Amino acid sequence: MDTTAEIIALIGVGILLTALYLQSESFVDPLIRGIALQSLLLAGLLGWLAWTERSIDLAILAGLAVAVRALFIPYVLRRQIRAFRWRVREIHAAHRVTGHALAAVALAVVAWFIFQQTLATVFPQPGAALPFILLVEGLLMLATRSNTIVQVIGYLEEENAVVYAGALFAQQFPLFVEVVVFLDVLGVVLVGVILSIQRDVTGTPEEAALEELAG
């Protein structure tokens, strides 16, 4: 295995571990740190690929991953927690965390199996199943968590999955950088605008029940 393949595999394992960690955590602050770490790992992968392949596009994606998903959005989310202490933990989630973790592992295995059965022929690269697994894990988080901030983290994980997939096996995908920029803008709009409106309209502890979406 050459150095690049080893680095891709190593970072891939790290990203997978962060994805499983995110499923098993109910406190919001560690979740924010977790998604920031996952984005940093992804940025590291993108940076390495940009260096070895002399790709400006990948370098831009690496920069975006650091600036938007590892720094800016986590910063805004942590400010939300400081302003609204009741958002520090999912109100109804604590008793389900073990179940989430087990479901996450089971889902990862199922996603890997589906990938091998359907897509492995066109994506023979080592670790190519990982973005697909990450996508499914992000969906699981979105579908099962009720806290607004945790749902944003699920969305960011999905976005990481798409960037990860693009970097691994679709670098020639037209407009890929633009698409990722667009997703980042959407993420910022999500976090910046809607959370601030929410603070304006419903942001009181008494409204906590409203905050917890049923999905």
Next chain:
Amino acid sequence: MTFDPATLALFVLLAAPSAAAVLSLVPFAGVSQAVSRVASILAVAAAVGLLSGLVTSRWGAYLGLDPVSEIFLFMVTGIYATSVWYSRRYLQGVHRPFLTPQVYYALLSAFAFAMIAVLVVTDLGLMWIGVEATTVASALLIVLERKPASVEAAWRYTLIASAGLTIALFALLILYTATGTLNGFRLAADPPPLSLPIEMAVALALVGYGTKVGLFPMHSWLPDAHSEAPSPVSAMFSGVLLPTALYAFLRVYRVLPSPAPALLTDLVLAFGIATALVAAFLLQRQRSFKRLFAYSSMEVMGLAVIGIAVGGIALYGALVLIVAHAFAKSAAFYCSGDVLRATGTTRIDEVRNLGRRMPWTSGVWILSSAAVTGAPPFGTFVGELLIVVGALAIGLVWVAGVVVVAILVAFLGVNSQIGSMIFGEPRSAAESGSKLPDDGWGIAGLNVAFALVLGVAAVPYLAAGLRAAASLLGGTHP
């Protein structure tokens, strides 16, 4: 593409709403409304111009047109125009709006522009950006009235729709890797050999775009967003946003060689049947008349998806249903807005005796309610009938049976509840007494009349366009 009337129309379609989105922000009273109205009329004229020319199919690297896109363009611009014209009346009744009229009209035009962009681009990646842009442009419109429930709805809409669209993007990554191109028109004209990755891409696109279409079980954003948005925006959501997302899926679906693999056809059929049935039964227990119509839209999208899966004459029926439903459902939402303004509530059990208090609005409302549920002789009835006939024609008797059940259940559920508000006996002096404002039914009346005409006559150009679109998609027509 060479410069000709079709190119000019395409330019107007893209330039008019985008210019309106920018010019609406000019901080002078009345400018935003005026430019939006002019832009919407120009867009309708361009769409009708394209329809009358009936471009068979032409495309370049980025832009393209065919009868399918022309039909959808006509529908989107039509509802954009009526929503812009209806907005003035609606905005007058909003207290402490979250958006200024300038920003409201700017976002409404941006929303229309994003949908038009989806319909005129050939590149599936650009199409995806267009669909995602509809989310960005429309999310803030939902919170116009600054209600906690509106914020919740906007939040859920943005998050769930975006999550679904991320799956669609993943599907496009797979499709591109498997085929080397994302030009949807080219892929449809010369489908690549069938392979598991392509089938997987189509299945993921169904789930991804299906989220935005409101297919069960990814539909949970739909009733909230449709019911909490201001009525002109609800009309655009139900009437044209859902079909636009379905159009994006259709473009991916067309990548499959004909006939499509049975497994995928069955998957599409299963999503359609589940959506139609679940929506038809869920709407029975709705307490808000706007949510009632939202579930009705979901049911109609389910029926349209069934028509696409069945193919043949049912595909033609699905197109007729989508077009007629767009005009009928927008009329239903405009009337809902007037009733909400007049009574101050969206709760079905708090509104009675409306027929005497708002006779004209009530008349149009019951007609639009009948139209959206497929009552004869509206265009929706023709569409639904053809879907049933199409299913029977290829021996899918059980599918025809399920469609009939969904149609009947939805028909009874919607019309009995709207009927109870219009014809129900007053239970208090307030309900039996004073007349309510009843002068805003004109635009709704226009749209419901169009849905009626679609059912009883061959509308010039549109009828030919629907037949050409059905043929292009591999269906048949009467």
